[in-house]
Amino acid sequence: MHSDRHEPAPLRVELAGARLAGPAPVPTGVTASRPAAAVPHPTPTQPLSPARLDTPSTWPRRTLLRLVGASAVGLPVVAALAACAEDDTVHPPDPLAAQEVLARADAAAATAAIALAPGSHAALSTIATERTAHADALRTEIDRVIGVYGDGTTPVHRTGALTVPGPGGSPVPASEVETASAQPSTLDGVRDQLVRSQQSAAALARTESGYRAGLLASISAACATQAGVLLT
Template sequence: MLTSFTTGSVSRRSALRLAGFGALGTAGVASLPACGAGADDSAPAPVDVLIAQRDRADRDSNLANAAVATMPERGQALTSIAAERTAHRDALDTEIARAAGTYDDGSTPAANRGATTGSNATPVTPPNLDELRTRLTESARSASNLARTESGYRAGLLGSISACCTTQVGVLLR
């Protein structure tokens, strides 16, 4: 005669709960290796490519500010371009600082210090409108090309910079 191994009965609800918890547990255990440190996690993110973009944004801002003197009728658009490119420089500086990190003594790497701005900046010859358009188009292309090689926040930041520069050329400098 066959006998049951259990002394009580298992309700349908209990069986479904058990199956659900088993599935969740299996998924949780399977995802644990993804949380571990990979080979690339210990390597600092390279910032060299961002430094070039930061310097480009700084030069574009200085050129737009200098152009106000020779094109006062476009002063509002040029001031807006200079402010936006300064914001790009600041955002790139922030990402460079985050990626470069700090040394054990709390100091930061030289790449983290930012481009020369303000009263220490090299005097800029005011560009004409075509030169400024060309410069911003090159900046947009450079940021767009770099965005394709990056991922995550950096790709988004560089894509945003590219879109902004393209809009500046197409709308503000039209």
């Protein structure tokens, strides 16, 4: 009984040796059966390579995103250019524009009058300097209202015809006043011109407010001093 329990052990060793050595030889006269076809193991899913990511099904979305990004940057520039090209609005002249024309005309008239009144050279030079400063201050305020672009350039701002108070008090085109002021004038002519500028600035100051009203009032007072003190 004891020996029967240990007899199968050599058989297991022999079979194990046969498996290690290879398939057992087929006895003569016995037809070997065809081995069963190996069942292919499922291929694990491979990660998509960069080349496979750029397939026709994915590149349109990427291209669209690039186009949208470029458009987001370009739209403000295009909009600004279109606004500049299409802004054909004709605005009414700024109320201060006429005062700027009068100030520059007064400066030109005072400078031209020096040739006819060299004895008043100092007074006329002072008037020309002050009236030029008035004109520059008025232009700065006009440009501030119009505004500027980020690069410092001024936008297109078309305005209608500009008129200013003439010698008789009635409005005349600004070009007429500018042309007449370039001609030599007498002291009386310069004085009369300053008086008209003083009255015009005072009248406009009553219709404005804030800084504009103060600027016009200051200009009016300066013109009164020039006409009543410097040219007497």
